Structures are given as C-alpha cells and as structure tokens.
Amino acid sequence: DAGVIQSPRHEVTEMGQEVTLRCKPISGHNSLFWYRQTMMRGLELLIYFNNNVPIDDSGMPEDRFSAKMPNASFSTLKIQPSEPRDSAVYFCASSPGQGISTDTQYFGPGTRLTVL
Amino acid sequence: GQQVMQIPQYQHVQEGEDFTTYCNSSTTLSNIQWYKQRPGGHPVFLIQLVKSGEVKKQKRLTFQFGEAKKNSSLHITATQTTDVGTYFCAGNFYNQGGKLIFGQGTELSVKP
Numbered sequence: 001d002a003g004v005i006q007s008p009r010h011e012v013t014e015m016g017q018e019v020t021l022r023c024k025p026i027s028g029h030n031s032l033f034w035y036r037q038t039m040m041r042g043l044e045l046l047i048y049f050n051n052n053v054p055i056d057d058s059g060m061p062e063d064r065f066s067a068k069m070p071n072a073s074f075s076t077l078k079i080q081p082s083e084p085r086d087s088a089v090y091f092c093a094s095s096p097g098q099g100i101s102t103d104t105q106y107f108g109p110g111t112r113l114t115v116l
Numbered sequence: 117g118q119q120v121m122q123i124p125q126y127q128h129v130q131e132g133e134d135f136t137t138y139c140n141s142s143t144t145l146s147n148i149q150w151y152k153q154r155p156g157g158h159p160v161f162l163i164q165l166v167k168s169g170e171v172k173k174q175k176r177l178t179f180q181f182g183e184a185k186k187n188s189s190l191h192i193t194a195t196q197t198t199d200v201g202t203y204f205c206a207g208n209f210y211n212q213g214g215k216l217i218f219g220q221g222t223e224l225s226v227k228p
Contacts, residue, residue: 031214033214042219042220042221043218044218048214048215050214091158097214104161105149105159105161105216107159108158109157110158
C-alpha cells in the first residue's frame, strides 16, 4: 500500500500566484480530509469529502481557497490568489469508512507551502 | 465551536522519566483518537478510545478515557529518545461523522 500521496512536497511561490496542491488517497478509502498546520493555529481541518462529495467546508478560511474531488482517487486544494499568511504545511488524509466517527485517518507526508 | 484543549504545550524530560499529556473537552465526546507526529513528519494514528473509563496500553504508553467522556490522557513510562515528537489528541463529537477536532498537541523532547 503506497499510502496517501501528496504533491508537490514543497512549494515556494510569490504573493498573488495561484497554488494547487494535489492528493491521492489510499485506494478504497471513502473519506478525504484537507488540513492546514501552522505553529500559531495548530492542525486545522479545512474541508472533508465523503464519496467525493464535500461534507463540511466550514474550516475553509475564505473564498480564495477551493477544493475539489473529481473522482475517488484524486483531490485538489487551490489557493487563488495566495498570500504570505497562507504559508503552512497542508496535509491530506483519508479514511476507509463512510465518514463514520470511529474511522482512523491516514495522513499524507504534507506539502510545505511558502508564499513570499 | 467545539474545541479540544490539550496541555501542556511543551514538555522536556530526561530519558527515563515519565511523561503525561492531557486533553479536555467541554462537550461529551463520541470517541477520542491519539496521533503522534515526529519532527518533520506527519501525524500517525496511535489508538482510539470509545468507551467511558476505557484504558488501553501499548508497551510503555497508557491511554485513558474519562468516565464522562470529556477528557483523556496519554502517559509514557520511562521515556526514550524515540518517543520524541508531538502528541495530538483528536476528539470526535456526536453527529459529526468522521470529523476530528485536534488538540494543540504536546511537543515532547527527551534529553539522553
């Protein structure tokens, strides 16, 4: 099992540019989560999908952020336009169940985003 | 909103000493999960507690879930340098599906 795959692993961009982060969940998993981790705010849930459908996007900071899951094996998190305060590590995680409370989440290695 | 508070934020111990981190919620939890994140790494699942008063052990790690299902603790006996990292609790609230609310984490450093 390859685990959750994220790309790129590191991204450095300039303020105002569009950034797209990518995630491939573990095959067969039905739920996918996007998190952001910073020193100040810790690990925050941005959005999660169940069977490719967004279930809860209450953590998405503002309209500059958008996420899609066009199929069961791929998701993107887009920031447009990016700002320096978006600098963080972005994790994607997947879990096997139908978004039930006892699911274990499996995290990807993360994308370290730096916006200059 | 629903929050999970975790203390302490940092803990520095001498190798061989014990370590404990605590999580609290103002609202009853459906279950609580614990994750460990090594420096530069990603969170990795350790264990899940579901039942009131539940206690689980993994070698030198002991996890407890409070009777009211509002608090939890992780205790490490005789820490080793391999225990270094940040330990997170993550609470699941009723009717929230698979959504986890993570505590701020406790960063453990172990001096050999």
